[in-house]
Amino acid sequence: MGVSTLTVASPHAERTAPLTTEHAGQVDPHAVTGASTGSFAYGAVGNQTARPGGTTVRYTPFDLPERITQGASTITFGYDGDQQRIRKTTPEKETLYFGDLYERVTAAASGTVEHRYHVHSPERVIAIVTRGGPDDGTRYVHVDHLGSVDALTDEDGDKCYPGHRCHHSSVRSSSSSEVRRSRIHLEF
Incomplete structure (x- = not known):
């Protein structure tokens, strides 16, 4: 397993944040798996399913985001038969x-x-x-x-x-x- 670390300066942070990528077992060997604020997770086809701050993402069978949850807040999406977004619901x-x-x-x-x-x-x-x-x-x-x-x-x-x-x-x-x-x- 190869591990790479990339340090980036974020305009939204007061300091730089090291990002980690792990190569073994990843669909995308360049996918970020960790940051100083937490870790990222990916599904079998490479969709990001979790990110720092406790955010989770669930996808439709067509790899479109269906539900994004962070804490008690949830955003849901609905699609038509052509996979075009028809609804977005937030609190x-x-x-x-x-x-x-x-x-x-x-x-x-x-x-x-x-x-x-x-x-x-x-x-x-x-x-x-x-x-x-x-x-x-x-x-x-x-x-x-x-x-x-x-x-x-x-x-x-x-x-x-x-x-x-x-x-x-x-x-x-x-x-x-x-x-x-x-x-x-x-x-x-």
């Missing part, structure tokens, strides 16, 4: 997906319903129109040269963060209306 909300055009988000506590319409160009989603809920309005999706989401802006060009109100933060450059490059992580 805070339930999201129903209707293809890649529409999402209905219902808050668990209040029952408030938010409707999200995805506007497409021939290549990708270019805008998300939301009606109802706290984020009512249109969000424009800006991508980088690889097609990854780079920023979301509102009708005025102000930067938006998913689940939060838009902030006037000088997203526009002073010389043009081109959006400055800044990474935003979207909720999936």
Whole structure:
């Protein structure tokens, strides 16, 4: 059994964290099996089934995540016959997906319903129109040269963060209306 140790600096940690990979018996010899915060576990086909912090993941027969549990909090996913996600349920909300055009988000506590319409160009989603809920309005999706989401802006060009109100933060450059490059992580 070969053991490798890789030390990485995390932007979310105050110190570096050594990661360990064990080669014998692993489907993926480069899979991380340990970190200073705990260990990782994998199923027979290489799906991660446990991670540090007590998080466990259960998969469907088609290798899609079905349930993610951390402590008392559980997120569940439902899929249709084509293995496309149709439901995501968290303790805070339930999201129903209707293809890649529409999402209905219902808050668990209040029952408030938010409707999200995805506007497409021939290549990708270019805008998300939301009606109802706290984020009512249109969000424009800006991508980088690889097609990854780079920023979301509102009708005025102000930067938006998913689940939060838009902030006037000088997203526009002073010389043009081109959006400055800044990474935003979207909720999936």
